[in-house]
Amino acid sequence: MADKPTACLALADGTVFFGQGFGATGEVVAELVFNTAMTGYQEIMTDPSYASQIVTFTFPHIGNTGVTPEDDEAPEPVASGIIVKWDPTEPSNWRATSDLVEWMERRGRIGMGGVDTRRLTRAIRLQGAPHVVLAHDPEGNFDIAALVARARDWKGLVGLDLAKDVSCAQSYRWDQGLWSWEKGFDEAPERPQGEKPFRVVALDYGAKRNILRSLASTGAEVTVLPATATAEEVLAHDPEGVFLSNGPGDPAATGAYAVPMIQTLLARDLPIFGICLGHQMLALALGAKTIKMNHGHHGANHPVKDIETGKVEITSMNHGFAVDSQTLPAGVKETHVSLFDGSNCGLRVEDRPVFSVQYHPEAAPGPQDSFYLFERFAEAMAQRRAG
Numbered sequence: 001m002a003d004k005p006t007a008c009l010a011l012a013d014g015t016v017f018f019g020q021g022f023g024a025t026g027e028v029v030a031e032l033v034f035n036t037a038m039t040g041y042q043e044i045m046t047d048p049s050y051a052s053q054i055v056t057f058t059f060p061h062i063g064n065t066g067v068t069p070e071d072d073e074a075p076e077p078v079a080s081g082i083i084v085k086w087d088p089t090e091p092s093n094w095r096a097t098s099d100l101v102e103w104m105e106r107r108g109r110i111g112m113g114g115v116d117t118r119r120l121t122r123a124i125r126l127q128g129a130p131h132v133v134l135a136h137d138p139e140g141n142f143d144i145a146a147l148v149a150r151a152r153d154w155k156g157l158v159g160l161d162l163a164k165d166v167s168c169a170q171s172y173r174w175d176q177g178l179w180s181w182e183k184g185f186d187e188a189p190e191r192p193q194g195e196k197p198f199r200v201v202a203l204d205y206g207a208k209r210n211i212l213r214s215l216a217s218t219g220a221e222v223t224v225l226p227a228t229a230t231a232e233e234v235l236a237h238d239p240e241g242v243f244l245s246n247g248p249g250d251p252a253a254t255g256a257y258a259v260p261m262i263q264t265l266l267a268r269d270l271p272i273f274g275i276c277l278g279h280q281m282l283a284l285a286l287g288a289k290t291i292k293m294n295h296g297h298h299g300a301n302h303p304v305k306d307i308e309t310g311k312v313e314i315t316s317m318n319h320g321f322a323v324d325s326q327t328l329p330a331g332v333k334e335t336h337v338s339l340f341d342g343s344n345c346g347l348r349v350e351d352r353p354v355f356s357v358q359y360h361p362e363a364a365p366g367p368q369d370s371f372y373l374f375e376r377f378a379e380a381m382a383q384r385r386a387g
């Protein structure tokens with residue numbers, strides 16, 4: 001590390017970490033979380049669910065595969081910043097079109113290297129995801145007291161509705177490729193001759209692209225609607241299935257629009273599938289409650305048990321809120337639990353094709369054990385078609 005630190009991370013409790021800044025300069029206030037994935041930093045940074053969060057990576061080598069537009073989960077990085085063990089290295093990857101530092105600089109995202117990320121991760125685990133300010137100044141001038149005060153004054157994610165901010169402005173038809181566990185990118189799904197694709201409406205609360213690709217690859221024609229779309233607007237597309245996406249912020253803060261919209265849809269006989277924020281909002285619409293977790297789950301190696309089959313899936317995770325399984329009403333079954341802490345990871349409505357999971361079956365990055373959930377959704381639509 002050079003002599004004078006050029007980046008500074010101030011926690012609301014007064015703890016300060018110094019390091020070398022890279023990417024954009026300036027300062028940003030956010031919640032700090034740690035992510036344990038070994039690869040996929042670009043997908044993580046562009047996952048819209050990371051709005052108002054800074055990610056510290058526990059894996060030490062971040063940046064060494066560069067960046068490529070193919071790996072963007074959204075048009076821009078959404079995470080407010082990143083903290084890494086050491087400065088990103090020169091990329092060594094035939095797919096790379098740019099390096100991480102330049103990419104972050106052009107897109108206004110602050111990075112800090114040279115940090116003891118193990119110590120930082122322990123601090124997050126002990127005190128819960130802290131409110132922080134990350135500052136990068138090439139001159140190394142920091143007003144520490146002011147940074148700590150700003151972190152302390154920030155209200156945090158509880159009660160914060162961010163889904164409608166990161167959602168698309170207008171509805172559109174997904175036509176940007178496919179992805180499937182068996183075929184990888186961009187191979188057309190094989191559908192029986194003459195069979196029409198399923199009409200799926202996907203509500204965009206901050207949807208990752210690989211979710212939309214995965215839906216399309218199971219034979220769906222996906223129409224994406226903005227977060228604030230009403231039930232009437234959804235039903236005007238005559239959907240055969242409705243998908244509720246992942247997204248940032250507090251699920252309970254979407255009560256003004258998403259939850260009542262989902263309740264109206266639940267009165268119809270429609271397959272509904274939700275992921276992450278979509279799972280939490282579906283639970284709220286069914287009458288359950290959500291809670292803020294201590295430090296959440298962020299990584300690509302989280303074991304989850306399917307209670308009904310006993311099978312364990314290794315999953316990709318990114319959430320700081322969770323459904324309180326004690327509050328699931330009669331007729332709603334818990335289907336999956338985290339083997340790390342027993343928290344709720346899935347639900348289904350008994351005798352109806354309505355289900356959701358807390359984790360990310362589309363991976364990006366992560367293991368692909370859970371892709372079967374997209375097939376389950378397609379199967380539910382096929383059954384509905386068959387009458």
Ligand SMILES: NC(=O)CC[C@H](N)C(=O)O
Nearest residue numbers: 049246247276277320321
């Ligand atoms: N990935 C997501 O959809 C995250 C959902 C929600 N914002 C949470 O942190 O729990």
